[in-house]
Amino acid sequence: MNSNDPLIIDDGDRYSRMRLIAWWDQEKIRNAKVLVVGLGALGNEVTKNLVLMGIGDIYAIDLDCVEDSNLTRSVLFRESDNGKSKVDAAARALYDMNQDSRVHPVHGNVMTDIGLGLVRDVDVVIGCLDNREARLWVNRMCWKVGTPWVDGGIQEINGVAKVFVPPDGSCYECAMTENDYRLINLRYSCPLLKREDILEGKVPTAPTISSIIAGLQTQEALKLIHGMEVESGGAMVFNGVANRFYKTKYQHRSDCLSHDVYPQPRGSGLSVEDELSRLFSVAQKELSGHEVVLKLDRDLVTEFFCPKCEVAEPIHQPTQTVDAGLLVCPECNHQRTPKMTHHIESDSPLLQRMIGDCGIARYDIVRFCTEELEVCLELDADRVWNHPYKPSS
Ligand SMILES: [Zn+2]
Numbered sequence: 557m558n559s560n561d562p563l564i565i566d567d568g569d570r571y572s573r574m575r576l577i578a579w580w581d582q583e584k585i586r587n588a589k590v591l592v593v594g595l596g597a598l599g600n601e602v603t604k605n606l607v608l609m610g611i612g613d614i615y616a617i618d619l620d621c622v623e624d625s626n627l628t629r630s631v632l633f634r635e636s637d638n639g640k641s642k643v644d645a646a647a648r649a650l651y652d653m654n655q656d657s658r659v660h661p662v663h664g665n666v667m668t669d670i671g672l673g674l675v676r677d678v679d680v681v682i683g684c685l686d687n688r689e690a691r692l693w694v695n696r697m698c699w700k701v702g703t704p705w706v707d708g709g710i711q712e713i714n715g716v717a718k719v720f721v722p723p724d725g726s727c728y729e730c731a732m733t734e735n736d737y738r739l740i741n742l743r744y745s746c747p748l749l750k751r752e753d754i755l756e757g758k759v760p761t762a763p764t765i766s767s768i769i770a771g772l773q774t775q776e777a778l779k780l781i782h783g784m785e786v787e788s789g790g791a792m793v794f795n796g797v798a799n800r801f802y803k804t805k806y807q808h809r810s811d812c813l814s815h816d817v818y819p820q821p822r823g824s825g826l827s828v829e830d831e832l833s834r835l836f837s838v839a840q841k842e843l844s845g846h847e848v849v850l851k852l853d854r855d856l857v858t859e860f861f862c863p864k865c866e867v868a869e870p871i872h873q874p875t876q877t878v879d880a881g882l883l884v885c886p887e888c889n890h891q892r893t894p895k896m897t898h899h900i901e902s903d904s905p906l907l908q909r910m911i912g913d914c915g916i917a918r919y920d921i922v923r924f925c926t927e928e929l930e931v932c933l934e935l936d937a938d939r940v941w942n943h944p945y946k947p948s949s
């Protein structure tokens with residue numbers, strides 16, 4: 557039976573009712589790849605919607621584990637999931653829902669554990685986040701590699717969804733206010749604050765508004781996947797108290813720091829487990845033997861120095877993952893000073909270390925520069941770094 561013939565409904569085809577929508581293309585949906593950042597109330601609803609529709613590949617990242625207070629807003633979690641990672645619990649529930657979708661759980665931090673290669677591969681990123689810093693990070697990643705993203709935010713019974721399509725139009729950062737920067741800069745002026753200190757407080761929300769906003773986010777993603785017109789660079793605001801729905805458009809800021817677009821990356825044949833010197837060799841070859849500098853996306857802490865003991869402890873971690881507790885000297889309890897770098901030159905001792913030790917994520921895209929030239933290299937040997945969920949037995 558031809559299931560594309562609108563006059564014939566094949567009840568054996570689970571997608572038959574959706575195929576009746578004039579523009580619906582189940583093939584496009586089956587081939588689509590979506591990255592969902594955050595598996596709280598919004599992320600639960602978004603991934604549920606994506607899997608019901610049969611989206612081919614869904615990458616879901618979250619750092620947290622399931623707590624009982626999540627159960628009132630999370631369709632995918634059960635009491636028995638308490639203490640399990642959110643992504644693993646969600647992946648299992650999504651697997652039961654529809655095995656046409658491959659769900660790739662990533663238990664980690666979007667700022668350090670997602671490489672630009674993945675962001676470039678997916679058709680759309682859906683942000684289900686609760687803090688500005690992570691949103692800004694997602695925004696900058698999406699701009700660098702030209703992937704559209706759909707942001708969502710909820711509070712009590714109100715919510716907002718925003719679509720951003722690089723490289724044109726306004727982005728998330730274009731709309732950021734002085735106060736947004738102030739809240740984020742709290743972190744950058746003291747870069748080693750503990751993660752818990754900078755996350756905005758727990759926002760009270762009802763499960764109903766997460767369904768509404770996640771529904772909107774998923775529909776906008778669906779339009780993007782179909783190549784349909786979307787209104788980007790603005791917000792769709794839903795006031796659930798008055799049942800008012802309105803749209804705003806953001807002003808494009810030409811001095812916005814997010815509008816950095818990376819040139820088309822070249823394959824390096826390397827992975828994060830290879831030595832950094834090999835990546836430098838590839839870059840040097842690409843830039844006809846010129847002296848190159850590696851520009852890091854994530855500031856790297858290279859050592860802690862205790863002025864009292866006059867001892868330096870080498871460490872290689874992006875600032876985002878460094879705990880304030882590590883600043884305390886284990887010998888004398890004195891505050892130690894971190895040494896940070898945001899670029900690596902070709903004579904650095906770091907070249908003898910693994911690429912992954914230098915704050916570079918798996919399947920990342922990195923930028924090398926000379927005085928005038930630049931080249932972006934992809935860690936393409938990491939392409940298949942994450943497998944879809946399958947039940948263990
Ligand atoms: Zn912008």
Ligand SMILES: [Zn+2]
Pocket residue numbers: 862863864865866885886887888889890
């Ligand atoms: Zn000390």
